[in-house]
Amino acid sequence: MALLLLQLGGVSGAARLCKWGRRSYGVTAQLVGDLRALVGDSNVSTAKVVREQHGKDESMHSCQPPDVVIWPQNVEQVSKVAQLCYTQNIPMIPFGTGTGLEGGVSALRGGVCFDLTRMDKILHLNTDDFYVTVEPGVTRKSLNAYLRDSGLWFPVDPGADASLCGMAATSASGTNAVRYGTMRDNVINLEVVLPDGRVLCTAGKERSFRKTSAGYNLTSLFVGSEGTLGIITKATLRLYGVPEATMSAMCAFPSVQAAVDSTVQILQCGMPIARIEFLDDVMIDACNKFNGLSYPVLPTLFLEFHGTENGVKEQVQLAEEITQLNGGSDFAWARDQEERNKLWTARHNAWYAALAMRPGCRGYSTDVCVPVSKLPQIIVETKEDLMKSNLTGPIAGHVGDGNFHCLMVMDLNDEEEVNKVKEFTNRLARRALALNGTCTGEHGIGIGKRRLLQEEIGEVGIEAMKQIKSTFDPKNLMNPGKVV
Ligand SMILES: Cc1cc2nc3c(=O)[nH]c(=O)nc-3n(C[C@H](O)[C@H](O)[C@H](O)COP(=O)(O)OP(=O)(O)OC[C@H]3O[C@@H](n4cnc5c(N)ncnc54)[C@H](O)[C@@H]3O)c2cc1C
Ligand SMILES: *[C@@H]1O[C@H](CO)[C@@H](O)[C@H](O)[C@H]1NC(C)=O
Ligand SMILES: *[C@@H]1O[C@H](CO)[C@@H](O)[C@H](O)[C@H]1NC(C)=O
Ligand SMILES: *[C@@H]1O[C@H](CO)[C@@H](O)[C@H](O)[C@H]1NC(C)=O
Numbered sequence: 422m423a424l425l426l427l428q429l430g431g432v433s434g435a436a437r438l439c440k441w442g443r444r445s446y447g448v449t450a451q452l453v454g455d456l457r458a459l460v461g462d463s464n465v466s467t468a469k470v471v472r473e474q475h476g477k478d479e480s481m482h483s484c485q486p487p488d489v490v491i492w493p494q495n496v497e498q499v500s501k502v503a504q505l506c507y508t509q510n511i512p513m514i515p516f517g518t519g520t521g522l523e524g525g526v527s528a529l530r531g532g533v534c535f536d537l538t539r540m541d542k543i544l545h546l547n548t549d550d551f552y553v554t555v556e557p558g559v560t561r562k563s564l565n566a567y568l569r570d571s572g573l574w575f576p577v578d579p580g581a582d583a584s585l586c587g588m589a590a591t592s593a594s595g596t597n598a599v600r601y602g603t604m605r606d607n608v609i610n611l612e613v614v615l616p617d618g619r620v621l622c623t624a625g626k627e628r629s630f631r632k633t634s635a636g637y638n639l640t641s642l643f644v645g646s647e648g649t650l651g652i653i654t655k656a657t658l659r660l661y662g663v664p665e666a667t668m669s670a671m672c673a674f675p676s677v678q679a680a681v682d683s684t685v686q687i688l689q690c691g692m693p694i695a696r697i698e699f700l701d702d703v704m705i706d707a708c709n710k711f712n713g714l715s716y717p718v719l720p721t722l723f724l725e726f727h728g729t730e731n732g733v734k735e736q737v738q739l740a741e742e743i744t745q746l747n748g749g750s751d752f753a754w755a756r757d758q759e760e761r762n763k764l765w766t767a768r769h770n771a772w773y774a775a776l777a778m779r780p781g782c783r784g785y786s787t788d789v790c791v792p793v794s795k796l797p798q799i800i801v802e803t804k805e806d807l808m809k810s811n812l813t814g815p816i817a818g819h820v821g822d823g824n825f826h827c828l829m830v831m832d833l834n835d836e837e838e839v840n841k842v843k844e845f846t847n848r849l850a851r852r853a854l855a856l857n858g859t860c861t862g863e864h865g866i867g868i869g870k871r872r873l874l875q876e877e878i879g880e881v882g883i884e885a886m887k888q889i890k891s892t893f894d895p896k897n898l899m900n901p902g903k904v905v
Contacts, residue, residue, distance in 0.1 A: 448488035448511060448531065456491055456533070459501050464492040464539070475516055475526065475534045479581070481783045481833065482524030482868055487514055487534035494539060496612065496620060496654040503652065504618030506533055507898060513616065514900050515648040517587025518560060520579070522786055523867020525591065525647050529902035535652055537586065543567055544655070551660045552609055552629050557586035557653055564658075573660040576601035579863070580769050586611075586653040591865040592645030596768065599688075599821030600695040600727065601661060603863065605644050612655035613643055616894045621651065629657050642889070647865050648900040650893045664727035667695075668737055669761045670752040672744045673719040677701060677804060679747040680720040681797040684820045686743045688793055692736050696725035697821040698768055701804065704775070704815035704828070708767045711774035716767075717750070722820075723768055724752075725761075771817040775828035778813060782830045787846050789853035790824040790862030799856060800825060803849055810845050812838075824862035851876070866904045874904070 457465045466472070467489050476486035493499045506513050512532025519526055528534060541558030548571055555564060562582045564575050577588060578595035587593075589611060594603035601607070610624040622628075623639035643650060674680040684697055699722055700708065706718045722744070726736045741752055755761045767774075776784050791799055800816065807814045807827070818825025827849065831842050850860040850873050860873040875883050886905045893899075 448533065452505070452509060452511065453489055455505060456489065456502060459505070460491050460493050460498050464494065466490045472534075475514075475519070475536060476528055478519045478521040478524060478526050480522045480524050480867075481785050482527060485527040485529050486531075487512075487528035488531045490516075490534045490536055492536050492539040496614065499535065499614045499652055499654050500618045500620055502533065502535070503614050503616060507617045507896065510896060510898065512898050512901050513652070515590065515652045517557065517584035517590065518582070520581035520583045521587070521591060521867065522788075522864045523647075523861075523869055525865060525867045525900070525903060527868060527902075529868070532898075537584065537652075537654075540654065546571065547629070548573060550629065551662075552657055553660055554610075554655060554657045555585055556655060557584060559586075560584050561588065568660070572663055574663050575607070575658060575660055577604055577607055578769075580772055585658065586656050589644050589653055589656050590646060590648050592863065594819070594822070594824075594863045596696045596698055596725075596765070596819060598819060598824075599697055600693055605641060607659040608640055608644050608656060609659055610657040611640055611643050611653050613651040613653050615651045616896065616899045620654075624657075645865065647867065647904050649890060649904050650899060652899075664695075664729075666730045666733040667725065667727055667761070668733050669696075669723070669725045669755040669764055670737070671716065671721055671723050671755075671764060672741075672752050673717045673721045673750040674744075675719070675748045677720045677800055678797050679749065680722050681800055681820060683722065683744045683747045683749060685793055685796065686747075687740055688821060690739065690743075692739060693728070694724065694736065694740070694821065695727040696723065698723040699800075699816070699818045699820040699825065700768070700771070701800075701816040703813075704771060704817050707774040707778050707815050708771060711770060711777050712763075712767045714763075714767060722749075723764060725765075768817070771815075771826075772828060775813075775815050775830055778815070779830050779832070782813075782832050785829045785831070785842065785846070786864065787827045787829065787849055788824060788862050788864045789850055789858055789860060790822060791853050791856045791858030793821075793823040795856040795858065796820055796823055796825070799852055799858075802852060803827065806845060806848060810841055812841060812845055814845075819862070822862065823858070847873075868903060871904065 472486035475490050477484040512530045514528050514534045516526050516534050516536045537557035540556040542556045545554040560582045576597040579593045589604050592604050609629045613621045702718050726733045755764045813830040814827040829842050831838050866874050
């Protein structure tokens with residue numbers, strides 16, 4: 422029985438040669454049996470459809486299914502399975518909610534997918550010190566629903582309802598980052614299962630403090646590691662008081678330059694603006710059609726102010742002066758919760774609005790980030806490039822951070838168009854690098870941006886990253902083929 426090899430996903434269970442010359446003995450019936458014993462029968466699946474659901478995210482990267490999917494219930498199980506995989510040289514791929522945009526969950530060499538959605542408890546809320554500890558299956562929306570009556574909230578808000586530990590793994594951010602920071606600023610401690618099964622608490626077991634000078638920052642090392650160093654099984658996150666007053670507004674501009682110049686000036690005067698999002702004319706048009714709205718089809722800023730009643734009034738007045746000096750329209754206000762939801766739902770639906778422009782097509786979202794003062798130049802040049810290349814790419818951006826997306830919509834059956842998009846996105850990334858920016862502000866490196874990472878960080882930087890990787894994961898089993 423133990424010798425029976427399973428044929429899974431067209432990949433033979435027989436010995437597979439891993440990168441760096443180590444042999445993988447693949448996922449055997451014996452291994453699947455051991456997994457069932459460790460996590461329970463109902464928490465293991467080798468069904469094709471299940472494996473295919475876990476072999477791709479929301480990006481256009483093709484599906485690479487794992488050999489088996491497991492749903493661990495607790496950290497002990499994660500640790501025991503990791504130990505088992507480690508001794509048998511089986512690749513391990515952590516899976517949050519699969520909303521990633523860089524192919525992060527693809528099982529490039531097969532192996533065991535750890536779907537963490539069944540570890541979904543909120544373990545500890547501390548309202549005095551403003552933090553919460555969650556298991557990896559808790560999503561950002563479910564956390565905020567749980568916090569509703571506490572007077573606290575968690576601000577990091579990618580467009581999708583992603584898992585909080587997946588967000589830590591990709592160093593995600595969203596529309597509130599300009600005021601509240603990204604995941605990197607809001608993770609206090611992580612519990613991580615290392616490839617060999619050891620359990621690490623990056624800031625020390627159960628600790629949560631606002632600052633420390635105690636050695637290397639291991640928390641920050643795991644934030645953005647995209648599942649390549651270990652499996653995050655617990656996160657302690659920073660919370661914020663719900664502001665007394667909130668106002669949202671939108672403002673249309675005669676040109677991209679005028680909208681982005683306003684952003685730079687608003688930030689330069691030190692205003693603690695909560696959200697400042699840019700949508701170009703193409704994006705506004707798509708949002709109107711998708712959400713049944715009738716916003717003016719012009720370059721537009723969506724803004725939000727948080728603070729005390731008086732503080733917000735002051736911020737609004739100053740922001741409106743700046744936008745008007747740049748030729749912006751009067752602010753259209755969204756005062757009550759319902760109006761505000763309508764406005765921000767339109768923003769959060771931008772991806773689906775872009776896809777709806779060309780039914781049957783697939784999307785790819787760029788996410789370069791540059792110093793804010795360089796934004797006007799890069800957005801204007803990028804719009805010109807899009808026109809010249811005849812590509813569909815509405816722009817939506819977290820411009821307060823210098824970060825913006827071209828939502829590239831393309832026909833995957835049209836090889837010429839796909840190649841043109843690839844060339845365009847490489848040109849855009851290199852344009853950002855030339856302005857001292859980064860090729861990815863929030864989506865991560867995944868499969869597709871490894872070359873760009875090399876250009877961004879240089880030879881010594883890549884070497885240092887590879888050394889870190891091999892220290893934690895000497896057998897290259899943890900999400901292999903990603904990042905470095
Ligand atoms: C419509 C839409 C809008 C989006 N908007 C934004 C945005 O504004 N900002 C932004 O930053 N992102 C955005 N994203 C991308 C995506 O939501 C984020 O990358 C998110 O952080 C992924 O979380 P996830 O739980 O879905 O992770 P997955 O897709 O499941 O995994 C992503 C990566 O993290 C690893 N991983 C997941 N969980 C763990 C864990 N517990 N331990 C270790 N590694 C793990 C995986 O192996 C993989 O490499 C958007 C996506 C969509 C579809
Ligand atoms: C360490 O990194 C975490 C996550 O990026 C961050 O929240 C924390 O402030 C950092 N600690 C120090 C002392 O810089
Ligand atoms: C531009 O692209 C569209 C498809 O998006 C195509 O129908 C059209 O022919 C292209 N025009 C030129 C000049 O290439
Ligand atoms: C990049 O940064 C360097 C050092 O600060 C500076 O000299 C250079 O002008 C910057 N490049 C651009 C395009 O701004």
